[in-house]
Amino acid sequence: MADRSCMLTKRKEKEAAEATKNAKEAKSEAEKAVDDGEAPSAEAAAVNGAVASGQNGEVQVEPMELPPFEIISGDRIDPFVYKFQFKNVEYSSGRNKTFLCYLVDKGNTPDGLLRGYLEDEHSGTHAEEAFFTQCLPHIDPALKYTITWYVSSSPCSACAAKIAEELKAKKNIKLSIFAARLFEWEEEEIQIGLKALHAAGCKLRAMKPLDFSYTWDTFVESDDQPLNLWEDCKENYEYYHEKLSDILQ
Known part of the structure; x- marks a missing residue:
């Protein structure tokens, strides 16, 4: 014993x-x-x-406890998270969620300009869909909405189809989407979705280096520190710009 x-x-x-x-x-x-x-x-x-x-x-x-899959909303993004999620690399390993920074201009109204961001988990509701249910659940037909999104990656095919339907149904919405990366752009269904968005009047563009600096100042807890752009930021922008142009032509 x-x-x-x-x-x-x-x-x-x-x-x-x-x-x-x-x-x-x-x-x-x-x-x-x-x-x-x-x-x-x-x-x-x-x-x-x-x-x-x-x-x-x-x-x-x-013990590691995984949070439930949900939409997270807020005013400003953690700087480390932003640098990782918005980096416009060609291969986005580990970046398995979408960050959507938004600006909504409703013209001469009391609440005027709306600003914030949404964060999703890809296995749950996507940020693009959540924007219309959480940020703009009610659209006033008497107002004109100018909406700008800065997203860490472009919409998937399902989200692209839903956004296109929303734009066709509500003619008083003008949407621009600026994407840091193109999500699985080689896939035919993704290309069809991007073309549908374009045909519905959505402005699509890859984020330029200036866009990264702007979103850093506007949506990130930067403590007034400037963003030091990564070395290949401009080169990667040109790569995605060319791929998107080829898809939409």
Whole structure:
């Protein structure tokens, strides 16, 4: 019995040591991701699990709880999140959600200009659809709406079809969509959706370097710090601009 108890104690000590080692490695990877600008701190924690300091400075692993899929709305975006989600790279690995920054001009009305952003999870309701249900649930036919979206990626085929239907049904809405990246633009159904948007009167354009600076100043918690554009920002814009032009021609 004493030998068995000793073996159990040693096994527990070994398991505790391995858990501490894994937690430290996870914490190191998360911090490195934030430092490299390739993942915001919140997303790094979601990938690696929550890491906290226990008594005597020991690292403890807390159970990771995934939030429900929902639409998040707000006034300004975390700067680390913005730099990761809006970076106009060709391959968007890890960027599995859409951020939609919006401006709504209703003309000479008391509430005038509306501004904010929406964030979605792709497995739930998409931000484009949520905009019309949450931000503009009621359209006054007597008003003219000039709406501008700055999105981290262009709409999927289903969202494009719904937006096109909305624009056809409500002629008093004028919509412009500026996208940091084109979502799966090689797919035929995506191209059909973008063409449908264009035919419905929606202005579509890839985000220029100036657009990134504008959205940084307008929609990000920047603390008045300017955005340092990544080296290939202009080159990537030209790439997406050319692909979009080919689709819409």
